[in-house]
Amino acid sequence: MDGNVSVWSEEDYDKESIRLCVNKIQEEFGQQFSNSKSILEQHTHTMTIHESELPDGVVFAESKEDVQKVVKICNEFKCPIIPFGVGSSFEGHLNAPYGGISIDMNNMNKILTVHHEDLLVVVQPGVTREQLNTHLRDTGLFFPIDPGANASLGGMTATRASGTNAVRYGTMKDNVIALEVVTPDGQIIKTANKARKSSAGYDLTRLMVGSEGTLG
Structure with a gap:
């Protein structure tokens, strides 16, 4: 990669290195790993002019430690x-x-915890918005962001999702208080605490929301 250019191209990725990586991950994760064509096809699609391009393998993570290891x-x-x-x-x-x-x-x-008095819920990234609202149904609370699809909250955070309720309730950037993130080098960091307002340090939460997986 040219030292003056920050955009990666196909030449920057070594296919043999990727093959070795896939083999090592397969050894580490066993049945949590798949490279069957049907699974790969399920994990890529696009409605753009570009054709679908498959990954080399899929890991079904069950914990943040799994994500960190991958x-x-x-x-x-x-x-x-x-x-x-x-x-x-x-x-x-x-x-x-x-x-x-x-x-x-x-x-x-x-869904790890619900703090009714604080209007706060702690969830894992695979929880969907409909799943969360079903869980909250009897509490008098609800999660207002509705992008249309029954998306995962991790994906909605990564894309800074909004929807038809955004004018009244804001978008994901207004509703995410803190994140636990695996950085590109495999560190696990917390972007903030549960306080809604803090002037201590950088606002890492807002940096991550909408970064589309490029930062962690």
Whole structure:
């Protein structure tokens, strides 16, 4: 890659290195890994002029430690990573033009805690908006962001989703208080605490919301 250019091209990805990465991930994850054609096809699609381009493998992550392990291995081999929620995006987010590993978050679908008094909920990235609202139904609370599709909250955060309720309730950037993020080198960081207002340091939460997986 040219030192003066920040855009990666096909020449920057070594196919042999990606193959070694896929083999190592397959050894590490066993049945949580798949490279069958049908699974690969399920994890890429696009409604743009570009044809679907398949990843080299899919890991079905079950914890943040799984995600961290995949990211560390991919970082070691300089292998592309494509996060996958429920696949509701039509803008080519799931395409893998240089191959790589798709990390499927569907098994990370737990609603961890609900703090009714604080109007706060802690969820894993695979939780969908309809799943959350079903869980909240008897509490008098609801999650207002509605992009149309039953998207995952991780995907909605990554794309800074909005929808028909945005004028009254804001978009994802207005409703996400804090994130736990796996960075590209495999570190796990927290972007903030549960306080709604803080002037301490950078606003990493707003930096991550809408970054579309490029920062973590």
